[in-house]
Amino acid sequence: MSRSVREEETTVARRRRWGRRAAVVGAVLVVAGVVTGAVIASRIEWSDNAAELDAALIEAEPIQLSSIPAADGLPERGVFAQVTSTGHLCVSDAPLRSPRMGGGGCNPADDPLGGGSISASLAYDGGPAIQAVTDARLIGLASGDVATVRVLMSDGTSRAIKLKRARVGSDEYQAFGYRFRKSDLRKGIGPAAVVAFDEDGAEIGRQPTGIGS
């Protein structure tokens, strides 16, 4: 075989190799582009949904359901409900005069208790170490068949929570707001669970909670 023929074959083989490499690189780029596009799209959709709920909460009228009494030099606060245009019922713990400046939780308006008999939010300032917490509160909603609610503390004792009848739209609930004693927090005693009982004293709902990470 002459030298020029061998060189021509080498050149053809090299071109084929480059062609295969280019195809592989192209395929990798296409796959990477699709994956990146999907990730970007999901993040943008996520941000859009978040922004939509934020905007809906600004628009929705807060309704005061209950209150958290003043204690230990801390001011009274309110338990507020907002039914949003996004189809959520949000329950928050907020200053009485600034009901949109608090925090809490949102569930679908047709299932605000998340399928249970009680839905509670623990709110606190300070921490995460319990002794550094300056104010801790418990708010939430209970269904109509709940007779009593108690919060179980980390030392094994429990505290009674007062329930107040509350109407949101056409639905009846029982709302509650409770402030933990500073003396408990200083001793490192915090909430461990919120428990709902029926009129016979049988437990019908339990939600674990706690201060710290």
Add this chain to the structure above:
Amino acid sequence: MRKIVLLLVLAAALVFAAAALATETYGGPRYWYPGEGAGSSWGSGWTRNAFAKPSSGPETTVTFIDNSSYGWHATIRNQDMVTYTNWWTSQVKKGHCNSNSGYHWGGCYVS
């Protein structure tokens, strides 16, 4: 070809910049194990922090951490579909979120 790539990169950067001005998604959206947490960037403009999930059930915490004492502020912990808090202060802070129970999908964002 180079011009097209440059244009695409520029467009993506603009989209991200516009989104970043309003909201920072700092944790996920992804699957979370109990005990996992995430933190946002530091900023004085953040006022709202939320952990959003597709449904209620998993217990989650959201809070703000200040940049001087690193203490927690306006912490909220619940099992709701969206756990959210607001802390209205110009102090430099970051959003922090934690998943406390279950293996679930969700994401945390500050705005």
